[in-house]
Amino acid sequence: MKKLFNQPLTVINAGLSSFADNIKQAGADAINLSWQPPANGDKQSGLNLASIVNDPIINQANELAMSKYLASQPVLVDVMLAKEAxxxxxxxxxxxxxxxxxxxxxxxxxxxxxxxxxxxxxKWADNLDDALKLIQNNSVVFEPCHHFNAVGPMAGIISPSMPLWVIKDNQHPSNPPVFCNFNEGLGKVLRFGANSQEVLDRLDWMGTELMQAMKAAVEQTSGIELKPIMAQALHMGDEVHNRNAAATGLLLKQLIPALLNTSLEQSKVKKAIEFIMQNDHFFLNLSMAASKCMLNAAKGIENSTMITVMARNGVNFGIQMSGTGETWFQAKANPVNGLFFPGYGVEDAAADLGDSAITETAGVGGFAMASSPAIVKFVGGTPQDATNNSHLMQAITIGSNPAFTLPALNFTPTAAGIDARKVVDTGILPIINTGIAHKQAGVGQIGAGITTAPLSCFVDAINALVKKKNS
Incomplete structure (x- = not known):
């Protein structure tokens, strides 16, 4: 003991950093350990977490869910109208x-x-006033895309006459297909709430000529595997959420030869190709559907704490967890910290919005930002911040995905399989990079940035699983 106190001593302080500051001011060394009680300090939630944190049954369930997710092979197989699909x-x-x-x-x-x-x-109404009356008369039903195995960015709107990509899981053929809408591009578009005649005319073209071209092209292939496109895009500077320039180019490499083999009029083929070439976000919707497809493979595993859905509606943030099925756990969406276009600020922004957080749920997007240093020019921060985010996510996941590797991190696999237990235990929240929509309909995108999932969703999910497990 005497020898111990004759040596230089360093204090490790857990909790309030002011204690460590006082020790340093007194001339001693102190290391402040950033720590907070789990589950926002709620005692019962903390006890629930403790009861399953090292539970071998939970661990085994998570291993099964993770293995199914990793094995999934999403393939683009068709294009259909929503009312047919x-x-x-x-x-x-x-x-x-x-x-x-x-x-x-x-x-x-x-x-x-x-x-x-x-x-x-x-054409359910002739003008906006009549459209509003239909809604007020309860003549229109609204439901989440996820309830129908579909996803859509930002507002995520899918209506009967819209064209959808159809994605099947070749590894799990008994799983139902996943659907997503076509990406309209940037500017005044429906997904940001715009509904002018220009927007409607574009949607009409997309639902006819563009759909015909994409359907004909896909039919010329034996199916387009999406996982290899995402993996290669990560090596080319994308993170396949807010940056899809490489992925869109890789998709075009497969679509153009297929389109040239169709009997479509050359003018229609040319217009379709030009539209895609002018829209670097064109692959985003397919990235989302591929992510949904992979996560569907992990759904419904009893006792699993793996997160299978993260989604936002501009007001609330919701998650689903494998072991609790399709039950939603919701909380108010966190604000987005980002860069705004000139003339706009945080007071103009809608809350976090869209199904595109399914990419982060699958281990790409914000989880793969280290592969896309250029993304910080769009969402804010520095390339080191992007790398740090990818490192940090490893603390809250079940494992990693060897199919998706990050060149900047010596080809380390992306962190994947968000474990609700680890989120609640560490307080580290899943990182999401996202576009920012104006709070008023039709103004469009006004910026992009970084946000996180709210902790209380994960606390509620853990509490529900423990209750179910003990019943």
Missing amino acids: IEGLKETKRILHAGPPIAWNDMCGPVQGAILGAILYE
Whole structure:
């Protein structure tokens, strides 16, 4: 003991950093350990977490869920109209939206504007006033895309006459297909709530000529594997959420030869190719659908704490967890910290919005930012911040995905398989990079940035799993 106190001593301080500061001011060495009680300090939630944190049954369930996710092979196999692909859109006036369930009166401006635009596109009403009356008369049903195995960016609107990509899992052929809409490009677009005649005319073309071209092209292939495109794009500077320039180019390499083998008019083929070439985000929707497909393979594993859905509707953030099925756990969406276009600021922004957080749920997007240093010019921060985010996510995941590797990190696999236990235990929140929509319908995108999932969603999910496990 005497020898111990004759040596230089360093204090490790856990908790308030002011204690460490006082020790340093007194001339001693102190290291401050950033720590906070799990589960936001809620005692019962902390006890629930403790009861399963090293549970071999939970660990085994997570290993199974993770293995199914890793084995998944999403393949683009077809293009269909939504009313042909999704049973629930055939007869009822139903419109699908991003994020967890939400009532019309609670929706944010961009989602309401996009829904009104979809009603006009479907010709259920002749003008915006009549479209609003339809809604007020409860003549239109709204449900999340995820309830129909679909995803959509930002407002995420899918209505019956819209074209959808159809993605199947070749490794799990009994799983139902996943659907996503076509990406409209940037500017005044439906997914940001715009509903002008220009927007409707573009949607009409996309639902006819562009759909015909994409369907014909896909039919010329034996299916387009999406996982290799995502993996290669990560090596070319994408993170396949907010940056899809490389992935869109790789998709075009397969679409163009296929299009040239069709009997379509050359002018229509040319217009389709030009549209895609002018839209670096074209692959985004396919990236989302591929991520959904991979995570669907991990759904419904009893006792698993692996997160299978993260989604936002512009008001609330919702998650689903493998071991609790399709139950939503929701909290108010966190604000987005980012860069705004000139003339706009945080007071103009809608809350976090869109199904595109499914990419982070699958281990890309914000989790793979180290592969895309250029993304910081869009969402803010530095290349080192992007690398740090990719490192940090390893602390809250079950494992990693060897199919998706990060060149900047010596080809380290991306962190994957968000474990709700680790989120609640560490307080480290899943990183999401995202576009920022104006809070008013139709203004469009006003910036991009970084946000996180709210902790309380994961606390609620753990509490629900423990209750289910003990019942």
